[in-house]
Amino acid sequence: MADAIVLIGTRKGLFVARSSDDRHTWSVDPIRFTNLEVSAVAVDMRRDPPRLLAAAGFGHFGWRLAHSDDLGETWVEPEQAPVAFPEDTDTALLRIWQIHPAPASQPDVVYAGVEPHALFRSEDGGVSFELVRGLWEHPHRTTWEPGGGGACLHTVVTDPDDPQRLLVAMSTGGVYRSADGGASWAPANWGIEAAWMPEGQRRIEYGQCVHKVAMHPSRPQRLYAQNHFGVYRSDDGADTWEAIESGLPSNFGFPIVVHPHRADTIYNVPLRADMERIPVDGRFAVYRSEDAGNSWQALSNGLPQDAYYAAVMRDAMCADAADPAGIYVGTRAGEVFASRDDGDTWSAIATHLPDVLTVRAAVIA
């Protein structure tokens, strides 16, 4: 029988949901990191047992990045700051937005995306990190504007076949990629419209407000992006992007997730654009495409049927890697729903939590 774990980062603390019956029923541990904003979590499946990582903000007192090697029973925060800007940058960490374990071929490498726009790399499993200078020193950096959530590098994507190939997404720098392990970077946004620009000026090299990018591990040239305006697919490793929003009730949203076993199956949660940011018509639904974005289907069986006005944040939807796969979505109303049939039916696994910022799930053999 599989053991499954879901890390739920909320505005007021961390919750760990556990299942010991192959994800049919769940229990939720008591709150940890009480009153801290848990902005990023990760389950590092390259270790046995898996290492859990969580970034949490103290408000007044800065940020912490802790890890657990006993599946969340105890957590360790290193004595030396895990993520800190070097002295010569004259910059202070404002928020940790993303924790991303690298592919299995680099078992100790973990990336962290932070605010202000920067990427950090750990070579000891997330205990200590160093600034990725190649991106920090990019000539575009000083022109990247903050998005509504801040000047955040919120997404890190790695290629399991080529660990030198990295991709990051920033609000509002757009998508940047590296083919040399982070030494050099170039924008990769062709085809993504800057819809807020005047007619005729919407094809820009960078500065798009990308909200999330996802890659399927078996097909690393295939990427999906949920942008502030628009949902896109790339079949050429981000050389070019094409719109795949036809059939969605809105092209605005935050998360986008790829099914772990089918590179053509993706999930998002459209919201009414772009200032309101609530489910379209007050009806909460996850949308799924099984043909790489050519058509979409609303999924709401088991989700709240009454009017629902809570959004889903960019990292509050995820999949585990089991078969059948689990799909998970958490809302700002403090609820987490899960499906173990590709989204056809859903059930609540956690309710009455603070607003959910991030979820990550894993089935542990």
Place this chain on the structure above:
Amino acid sequence: MSARLVVPSALRESAGGAREVAVEGATVGDVLDDLARRMPMLERRIRDERGLLRPHVLVFVDGVMVRSQDDMNTPVRDGTEVHVAPAVSGG
């Protein structure tokens, strides 16, 4: 000089549960530098990696609030109380 750094309840977890920490230095800046060597986790709750006081953290030296970088030159005597407190920010 040996000062007493008074730890607010919100930060005692970062100080191994201690309510006070003994720190050495001739100025409040020196005292915080000494704290960074002895208890780096506690010190980074108070100052960021540039060495600047976090915006919503208050530090009092024998009852007088210090804030600016110039204030970090405030002298410390034996027995001085360096009191750290979270600001009542946010209402």
